[in-house]
Every structure is written in structure tokens, then in C-alpha cells.
Amino acid sequence: MKMRAAVLRQSGATAPFEKSKPISVEEVELSKPEAGEILVRVIGAGLCHSDLSVINGNRPRPVPLVLGHEGAGEVVEVGPGIRDLKAGDPVVFQFSANCGRCRRCLEGRPQICEVNAVARAKGDLMGGGRRLKSASGESLAHHSGVSCFAEYAVIDRGSCVKVDDSIPLETAAIFGCAVMTGVGAVLNTARIRPGDSVAVIGLGGVGLNGLLGAKVAGAGTIVAIDLNDDRLGLARQLGATHTFNAADPNLAEQVRDLTGGGVDFAFDFAGAVKAMETGYGLLRAGGELVVAGLAPADSTFTFTPPAMVSDEKAIRGSYMGGCVPVRDIPRYIDLYQQGRLPIDALISRSVGFEDINEGFDRLADGSAIRQILTPHAA
Template sequence: MIDTRGAVLREMGASTPYADSRPLRIEPLQLEPPGPDEMLVRVRAAGVCHSDLSVVNGSRPRPLPMVLGHEAAGDVEAVGAGVTDFAPGDRVVFSFVPSCGRCAFCAEGRPVLCAPGAAANAAGTLLSGARRWRDADGRECQHHLGVSAFAERTVVSTRSAVRVDPELPVEIAALFGCAVMTGVGAAVNTAGVRPGESVVVFGMGGVGLAALLGAVAAGAWPVVAVDPVGDKRELAAALGASHTIDAGEDDVVERIRAITGGGAQRALETVGSEKVLEQAYFATARGGMTVTVGLPHPQRMLSIPAVSLVAEERTLAGSYMGSAVVSRDVPRFLDLYRAGRLPVDRLLTHRLSLDDINAAFDRLARAEAVRQVILF
């Protein structure tokens, strides 16, 4: 067994502030060694994401107890039987949907919809179905999205990682595991933004700002950023938004339609709110596409005029993990970062230690941060 430490969630729905209720406890843990097609990774940096918060607050239920965290980068320390694509010393970025490479979705080039990967994530296991975590009493803990990055070490499937340049700063590399892959991917993969197309992005968190960067890199114009927080709107403008709108105003949709000449050709919702998604839909032009990236509570419902889908040739699309092919998209997005086309380092607002994790979730819930990264 391998000794380590990690942030364990044992109960969802704790009261805020989390710094007081401490839903995540830093505990001594043990890991079974990696099995076939698995590897042991020393985590170097892990981002704090709304998808983690949605588990903490109970809006995205998962089996417990669970070692949380899914956006991260680290260094391979050991590999299991049959592993040839990775070796000790490799730096990797994690993917929070493992892809089996054999199911119908993987075969048609849509690995983010991998059926065995989704089943493993829902069950709290690795792709193999195994659980490698044990707490101090020897009881099993669940894996979060096959990654469990809020730990000093973790065991993952080789299908949950992609090798990257070891010279890349770990706090930047980590962002490519979720925020960049999800946001940029939503703009360029799902929405297919083309030069000169008008784009509006609702929500200027890490994913929303990454979507904005993707739209700007693709040559969109105008690019409208919508958020209730002034500092985030200012950052959006600095990153290339041509217009910013306070989400708290009464005439958000009307302003977007005025700026874009009748509606945005591509509207992206990254908040995880059915009400914001409704705004995004009504702010979309005839013949345009509305893309939803956020994860609302499963019981929330959306109501739109059904006839508009046909009469206005509208498209309403979901984008999970940026519709990414991780082995293709992480390297190409990294190339754009190195070329100065995706300044994702501007998204990093806080560096912290694992012991600060509950306060980090308070900051995230209060919209006081864009991307916080835990450094190990």
C-alpha cells in the first residue's frame, strides 16, 4: 500500500461558510498499487472547479466517501502491467472522462460520451471498475471522475491522462484538464465558431473565460461577455471581449441583440442555470446555435418556444468537456497558449495549499475567484 494524504468528502450539503463546516477533511489515505493499464501519479497542481463544488453542495450527487478533485497535472511515479504509453517521470494532464477506445461513442470520435467511462464515473471507480483508495481504517473510498486530484498521489487509468511538456508550469498545465478543455472546446468544437461570427458568453468563471478566449482565438466579432461581477467583466474585456454586460441588468437580452444586430450567431451558457440558459437562447440569432456548458441541478427544467427550433432553424446543443478528443485537443490548445493566442495564465487568481481547500470553496461559491490552484 502507498501512504498519502487527500481531501475526503463524507457528506454533501454542508452549511456555509465551508471554512467552518469543513465538508472536506484532509485525511491520511492509502492507495493500492496501480493495476493493469493504470499508473501512480504524484499530483503537482489541482484546480478548484464548480464541478467539485456541485458535489460538495449536493447538486451533483456522487457516492461517498469520495476523494474529490478532477482538474490537475502531475508526474508519473509508477505504472502497472501492460502500460507502454507512459513511463515514470512523464508529466501528465488528467482527463475527467476516461475513454475505453472501444465503445460506439469512442469509435465515432466522441470519447467524452464513452459509455464505460460514464458508468465508472457514476460508480466512483476507475475505468477497470476497481477502487484503489482506502482510509485510515481500511475502508474503501470512491474515486472522483477517475482522477481524485485533491491528493498528494493518486492512481488513474492510462485512459484518464495525456502526456505534456515537462517544462510547462504545473499550475498552468492543470487548467488544461478542465477549464481550458471545457471552455475553449465548447467554442471551437461544439459551437464551431468561425471568423467574423458574433458570440456571447454567459458567465465569466474559469470555463466561461476560457470559452471567451476560444471565441477570440477563432476570430469571432463582436464578442460579448455577461457576468454580474465587475472585476470579471473587466478581465473579460482585457482578454478580448468587445462588449461586457452586467448580468443583473433588466435588458440583457435586448442589449445583446442590439450589439449583434439581431442576436448572437453563437451563444454559450457556462453558469449551470436554466434561467441563464433561457436568456442565452433568446439572445441567439435566427439560424444560430445556443450551447450549454454548465451543469444545473438535475431537477431544473428549461422552457423555450418549441416552434422556434424549426421556424428559425435554431440549434440547442450540450457540450460536455468541450466535446474534446483529449489526445488531440490538449496538445493543440497548448500550442495556442505558447503562441500567445490563449493566455490562460490570466485565469489563475489564487495559489494555495491543500489545507486551504474549504476556504477555497467559500471563495468559489462567492464568485471571488476565477481559477484557484492547489500546489503540492
């Protein structure tokens, strides 16, 4: 079938993207779903920093590719072997399908499936190969097995979760990345307990979801840190007990004074080495730094091993919030419907294909948190 899609043909673009226009909206060809795959009509897709890191070259991916990894839509057609979905079912995409058989899957960590990691790095679907071609017949890579900056997507069955139809799909779109990664890092990776002290560094869509997760978990002190004062104000509205501008030269001293020696958990959601260094410096003895932001591929983070040993500090990575999507996405949607995850406050606006380059300018300069691409909007 022919459809419109947002195609990135070269990484390393420089802002403003409104002028450099790294993303072109093209008519592309999408093949029918093969065995174990489904065709989805995309209703909403979130503009995320993970997309931005591919556009600016911080995290190189095969190009040309159709962007987009966070979104939601309706099933149109199922391929051979699919019996648990049908046309019309609402689904949320998730960007790490799993084989169910590799060592990581068998130990209960499907988010780091070894088979999917190989396919994702090549720009293929997990079943092998690609289903996207340009108008001239050129093969187009899939972004994280999803490529939802398009009117339709063919994905592996494991790349989506069926959800209740009571939630608008434009809202449900951000549960597959921002909500899972942020809330999951707090609830699954750190497993914070009521009364714990927490520092959340980087208040984008993922970081603010981390803050909401800390509130759900009952954290006693929630310190929000960012360079953007408007986002600090929003963090206070969403439940931060204290906020600090990351540029404050006395930041570490003030947080340690506030918490009686440092926080129990610090979360880097900024994807920057400076944020990791800040977080590590805010920990009390026995504290833990959880790194959930994706820093540039060539970045390096250093620490002093003797102090790490004597203070029993820990550093942990968190990919996709340590989530099992089929378990956690419905849980988090339920929390949203209870009013405990007010993510509507994080959605800045809807955008069309014609506004997608400017949308990434707004994401890069911090003037928008989550923008939702609506591919079928008039």
C-alpha cells in the first residue's frame, strides 16, 4: 500500500531543523504483514528525544529510515499466525519486541531481548527484513521495529500491547516510551519505597513521568532539577517537593543539606554526562544512581572507585524502565484513569506532517515536552 511517512535520509542535522529540514514527508510503499506481524493505522505518535538523537547523530541508526517509535493506533490487518488481535483493536506501540526464547527473555527481562537488539541495529523487523520502500524502490529502515511517523505501520506482534478503548489513542501514544521509561525506572528498576528521597534530573517527557512515578510510589522528598525554570514550575505542580535549577553552583550542597546527607536515589533522565555526574554527587552513602537517559554514543562517564566502595554507592542502567510492556502498559493506563498519572499535562500540542521539523526544534529548545503527530489529520 502507498502512504505518507516521515523519512530521515541523513543523520547529523543541525538546528534549526525548520531550515535544515532533515525530515522529508514522502510517499512510500508499505508491504503487507507477514507471519507474526500486524498492520496498524497510526492515530498518534510522540516526538521524543530518542528520535531527536537519531536526527542530530548522537545515536546513529541505519538511514534512510522512517522515524517514530512511540505511538498508538488501530489494527487494520493481522498476518498469518496472529489469533489474539483483530481489525479495530486499539494498540500501543512499544519499541523493544522480544523473542521469548533468548536468555534475557527467559530471565524475565524482555526489554533487552538479544534477538530484537540485532534486528533493531540493522533497521529490520524481528522476523527478518524490511517492509518499507521509497517511491523509487529503495529499502527504508524501520526505527526500533515501529516507524510510526507514518499513516500506517507493519510491526511484529510483540511490538504492541492491546489496550482498553476507553483511553484516547492520541494520549495513549506516550505510554509506549515516555511513561514506561520514566515511571518504570522508578517503580521497576529502583523499586523505591514510601519515604525514600529522590532526585529527578532532566524534566522532559520521560523525566516528568519519573517524577510522577516517584509520587505514586510514595517518595517522601522529590527533588526536581532542570535548566528550564518553566519545567521546574510544572514539576512543582505535579508533585515535586523541591526544585533547583541545574546551573545553581550550590546545587549539591543545598540538596545534601535538605536531605541530611544526600538522596536515596538519583535519576538521570537528561541523557547527559553532566546530569550523571550531578546525580552521583547527590547520593548519600548507600545511595543509587539510575541512568535512564540515552547519552551520545561516544560519551564517557567517570567516577572514583574507592569512594564508590567505601560509601557503597551503586550505578544502574534502566532501559525502557525495566518494563514488561504487556504487564506494565495496562497498569500505567489504569493509574492514569485513576488520576494518579496526570500525563495530559505533559502533552504540549498536536502536529501534522508539515510541522514535524519545527516540532523537533521545539523539542530541542525545551519549549515543548511531548508533541503528538497525528498522521491522518486534515
